[in-house]
């Protein structure tokens with residue numbers, strides 16, 4: 001089609017959208033039936049008149065148009081569910097309808113070809129409908145046991161060239177579900193560690209726990225590659241956080257030109273940054289000085305000012321936190337706590353970090369009661385017991401000294417005698 | 425203060441900051457401090473309208489957004505440094 | 510094609526093996542198939558990061574497309590010479606549909622657009638919820654936006670000091686425990702607050718999350734400035750026959766979530782009654798009947814999750830609204846704090862919108878740069894926030910325990926006679 005014709009067609013479709021305020025429900029927005037036209041944006045966008053043809057503030061498509069008909073029909077009418085095998089759920093509605101759901105892990109970082117393969121599967125078995133979960137899993141929905149069998153068989157046989165599963169099935173019930181994670185060295189400017197590589201290494205090692213229900217309760221893992229914590233690591237059963245250990249450097253000759261110095265100063269939560277002036281080649285330059293004694297290596301200054309780089313191959317690494325959770329089930333939500341303050345970066349497979357995570361998971365699995373999340377188990381046995389059972393060396397780094405630290409001190413004579421107490 | 429006045433005032437504040445050799449990018453909060461008579465929501469609306477008119481531009485610090493005069497101070501592309509002051 | 514330049518990536522290549530889906534295999538296969546240099550450059554730069562144990566990305570000031578103060582994150586490689594195809598490699602956040610359901614017609618078209626205009630790499634999804642398109646140049650930003658709006662009727666998500674893309678659990682679309690329509694309110698508020706989502710309005714970011722029940726599958730209580738969590742006010746619905754079926758082992762406890770380990774036969778006393786946090790349940794062995802003292806129930810969902818076919822949440826449903834969650838930056842991590850114990854929801858959710866404006870107006874006025882609303886409440890005190898700002902009545906539900914220090918900031922009008930006193934009169938009674 002000539003571009004002019006396409007633009008006319010798109011205008012028609014836009015009018016249709018506007019007529020119903022985008023609330024496509026029974027029928028999908030016909031705009032998705034049109035193929036993608038690569039050249040028209042250049043025709044519509046005029047750099048000299050940027051407001052011309054500009055559509056703004058329309059939000060995402062109305063969700064109901066993407067619901068499978070059986071989901072729409074039974075919306076709010078589901079009565080029960082059952083996990084018939086790890087990764088496979090069955091839902092029953094009050095209307096008598098039944099659906100089966102297959103949940104698969106994904107690496108979250110993926111290509112359009114991987115998404116297209118998901119589309120192939122959804123087209124073949126699910127009338128084109130597919131859903132993602134909050135933990136980067138995909139869910140395929142089918143309405144019969146025959147389709148379910150064929151779908152599972154198909155998914156099991158899809159592999160990448162070097163043998164990894166494209167769509168491992170699992171993530172339900174008392175399993176380790178997919179890791180919620182962040183960008184790392186693939187795409188962020190502030191990380192202390194990689195994300196995708198660490199996650200791949202951990203999930204390879206914990207693979208059997210993704211596709212089975214043998215843990216005492218569901219176990220949520222998360223990873224954030226710096227203290228900005230784009231992933232929800234502060235409330236996870238076991239999580240990894242990237243940390244720095246060297247104060248930022250200051251580029252005296254550049255800072256004045258690439259940063260707003262007052263902002264860099266204000267960025268520091270501990271007031272460790274002060275303004276300064278230096279002379280370079282006889283010229284006075286504005287810069288800053290960092291009080292290294294005060295620095296807690298949070299990296300806020302670098303977020304605001306590129307002339308204060310903080311990353312360092314030897315200084316940076318992993319901290320492991322455990323015992324947090326989000327759900328209100330049995331006990332209230334709680335924060336994760338630092339148990340291993342530092343493990344060096346060991347690309348490409350981070351063996352030390354992976355070993356400790358697997359070890360913590362297995363000690364938990366061996367000792368916790370049914371339904372007990374990692375944090376509930378530790379609270380029952382006591383943190384001193386946790387350190388003893390896991391053989392994680394307790395260091396002064398696990399004693400809080402930030403805000404509200406006092407609330408974490410032991411202010412009673414209730415403690416257990418573990419190997420940590422040396423009696424003369 | 426009506427919107428036109430408010431917009432004028434915002435531009436004046438920005439220019440005054442630059443003349444003083446201070447900041448070239450400022451937060452909504454800073455505008456609020458400089459224009460105490462106006463309500464924060466109106467300042468926000470006026471500043472955002474100035475962006476649409478091309479008289480101000482947004483600048484990302486990584487996690488927050490600031491306002492600046494187009495072409496003044498740190499450039500939008502990385503590695504493009506602000507001109508010698 | 511000869512112009513494709515490949516790099517040696519021995520360390521990155523080690524991530525091709527093992528059972529978990531390999532992003533390295535995926536990216537390399539894509540690069541080979543589409544002859545895209547950026548696939549090889551991205552892996553090359555990752556290899557360099559593995560060698561240096563440091564990132565090679567830097568950040569620019571770009572925030573969005575014309576008139577938008579969010580939705581785009583500027584990204585540049587510091588290895589322009591080595592990896593020129595990823596020198597400018599910006600991220601675009603595309604607002605996910607509520608509940609993250611899709612049809613392949615939309616997904617395939619998006620893939621075609623992104624092959625044409627960007628790297629072909631994506632995150633499904635970012636941790637806030639958006640679809641994340643990873644990697645394109647500055648010149649492509651406007652065309653991508655024009656494509657999205659004209660050819661998909663689809664908008665960008667939030668970033669920076671904006672309202673971020675709200676997120677919700679799948680709710681009524683598939684979950685029997687959804688106590689309100691999480692997807693509908695997510696959509697309605699998303700549309701109502703488009704201006705705040707696309708243009709900076711606040712001292713810092715603001716997030717809404719909606720979970721249909723207290724199990725909180727979208728982690729609203731840990732990750733949202735305003736968390737909406739479904740709850741009920743009346744009685745848990747009990748099907749005594751089904752309870753018996755669980756007790757007799759005819760039904761699988763917890764819907765089969767513990768199937769791969771022998772935990773012994775189901776023991777209702779040990780697994781339900783004793784684990785109830787308020788001990789408000791009783792199993793009468795003789796009568797074979799379950800009793801719940803609903804007045805003491807805190808709606809933790811445990812008993813319901815263990816015996817989903819026997820127990821259901823009550824019928825009088827609404828939400829609890831909590832405020833102020835965030836992770837550690839800057840003042841330390843916070844969970845959301847209970848603000849409104851119970852509110853019934855009715856589209857178009859006018860009382861929720863009113864509440865939101867009230868909170869925002871105050872935060873915009875009093876909040877400091879980069880201060881999340883949860884930190885602001887800490888600074889001024891939850892008591893002042895509830896009473897002075899929200900104009901609400903303080904109730905014991907607002908705290909876990911009352912304060913232990915009597916350092917109370919009394920107001921002058923609360924004390925008979927006020928604070929103005931006459932020292933001379935005082936000295937008449939108490940000679941110095």
Ligand code: HEM
Nearest residue numbers: 133134135136137171177326327329684724726727728814
């Ligand atoms: C009808 C039953 C349930 C449904 C339909 C449901 C649905 C979901 C889904 C689809 C996810 C994303 C899962 C994934 O990606 O693997 C999820 C995550 C989650 N679910 Fe559930 N769930 C149910 C029961 C539970 C139970 C019993 C608990 C508590 C023990 C729970 C707490 C959570 C939590 C904490 C997350 C993770 C949230 C995060 O960290 O982002 N859910 N749920």
Ligand code: SF4
Nearest residue numbers: 183188191225226230
């Ligand atoms: S956690 Fe930190 S390093 Fe990782 S993606 Fe977020 S900001 Fe970047």
Ligand code: SF4
Nearest residue numbers: 268295296298299301
């Ligand atoms: S790393 Fe954090 S504590 Fe250290 S100087 Fe920078 S902002 Fe301050």
Ligand code: SF4
Nearest residue numbers: 678684687721722726
């Ligand atoms: S939060 Fe509750 S209602 Fe929503 S999906 Fe999870 S279990 Fe279901």
Ligand code: SF4
Nearest residue numbers: 785806807809810812
């Ligand atoms: S929901 Fe929780 S508190 Fe309420 S009766 Fe069940 S187990 Fe007890």
